[in-house]
Amino acid sequence: MSENLTFFVPYHTGYAHAxxxxxxxSYTDVHLFIYKWNPAYDYIKEQFSNIKQVHCHEFSIDNILSELNEQKHRKVVILLTASTNYLFGQLQLRLFRTIQQYNPSIIDVYPIGHCMYGCQSCAYAYTHCLPITFTNYMQTKNEKLTLEKDYDILICPSYSFEGAPFSLLSNPDIIEYIAQLKFPHAIKLHPLAYESGKHPFLALTKLESKHVEELSQISKNLILNKQLSTLKLIEHARIIICDSNSSIPFETLYFHDKKYIFVYETSNDYDEQDDRQNYFHKFHNVEQLKNLIEQYYNHQLECKTENSHEFFLEKYNEPDGKEIEQLAEVRQWTNVDEQDNSKEKYDRDTIKQAVNEEFKSNVTPMALYVLGDHTMSEIVEIFFNNPENQLFDVMQSNVDDL
Incomplete structure (x- = not known):
């Protein structure tokens, strides 16, 4: 544990980042600043209530500044879990870099890059330096996985957008087949599936939401959202069924035990540059998926993952559970000159004025979500119910800006 450093995390999702x-x-204290509009506010507080290194606060500029002063001799790193490919993450970056200008105890504002190779939500190369997705899995690897039912097949659907409904969850024939699947299987939905319709700007498509509801009603093989470690589920499975636009196929390549990876791909997803695909069996429709499963159980299907671990190591270091220590070294968080901040006072009014100046020309719904002063209903009232202001409608319908 580092005694000289602490992490601050503005928290806008549910279990997705737990x-x-x-x-x-595992490296040092983490302070979560949970947005008051976050529909997962209560159960995220509950999730971390028994972890003494994690401290939960309501998100506000005042609370953040107060906790900065409380840290005294410690340096602070702001960790952003929102992708800076999208507007919310970009505005968060602006906010905390503005605060950093006035508070030298903040030594870095770092977008974590929580996804791995193959996921399109984090496109910047610097976010994929270390396999931090594996850190907690490696540290808890010896803890036994508790299962209600055994399974050979693990199904991990991703999600898509209204204007581009190309996910496995968007295919009604495949969903119907999965709901009636007779072979032992488990379904691990994306955490967003449990929050869709409640979160202000993260949601499944209407078709995906319909299919999730159908699976919830028909299938008895859904894994509860509180089973956080997808890697432990992958480790147990023999077949992984997932989307091409996902980090799941690549994460599966880490394992040595000759798994079978069935990847759903539409013509819109095809990428000839995707160097993962040599390790997959692809399917485009339900008949192809049926055929793959039947071939597997008839011992007629080629295993393509025999050398997958070597491919994994071409992209990442071997996970060892010490990725945060390595990240701290790469980002030079431990090399900052020691200085006593215990008597240093920061003028919060000056900082809040700087934030107001930075955002006064960008008073949009997304900016208000980032600043965190309002609840979701208040933001809806400000923008949606004002006939002179249609920005809220535009934001809700234009997922490309999210």
Missing amino acids: ELIQSFS
Whole structure:
């Protein structure tokens, strides 16, 4: 544990980042600032209530500044879990870099890059330096996985967008087949599936939401969202069924035990540059998926993952559970000159004025979500119910800006 450093995390999702927070809390204290509009506010507080290294606060500029002053001799790193490919993450970066200008105890504002190779939500190369997705898995590897039912097949659907409904969850024939699947299987939905319709700007498509509801009603093989470690589920499985636009296929390549990876791909997803695909069996429709499963159980299917671990190591270091220590060294968090901040006072009014100046020309719904002063209903009232302001409608319908 580092005694000279602490992490601050503005928290805008539910269970999607819980594993990541546990990884960072193994290195030092983590302060979660949970947005008051976050529909997962209560159960995220409950999730971390028994972890002494994790401290939960309501997100506000005042609370953040107060906790900065409380840290005294410690340096602070702001960890952003939102992808800076999208507007919310970009605005968060602006906010905390503005605060950093006035508070030298903040030594870095770092977008974590929680996804791995193959996931399109984090496109910047610097976010994929270390396999931190594996950190908590490696540290808890000896803890036994508790299962209600055994399974050979693990199904991990991703999600898509209204204007581009190309996910496995968007294919009604495949969903119907999965709901009636007779072979032993488990379904691990994306955490977003449990929050869709509640979160202000993260949601499944209407078709995906419909299919999730159908699976929830028909299938008895859904894994509860509180089973956070997808890697432990992958380790147990023999067949992984997932989307091409996902980090799941690549994460599966880490394992040595000759798994079978069935990847759903549409013509819109095809990428000839995708060097993972030599290790997959692809399917485009339900008949192809049926055929793959039948070939597997008839011992007629080629295993393509025999050398997959070597490919994994071409992209990442071997996970060892010490990725946060390595990241601290790479980002030079431990090399900052020691200085006593215990008597240093920061003028919060000056900082808040600087934030107001930075955002006064960008008073949009997304900016208000980032600043965290309002609840979701208040933001809806400000923008949606004002006939002179249609920005809220534009934001809700334009997923490319999210």
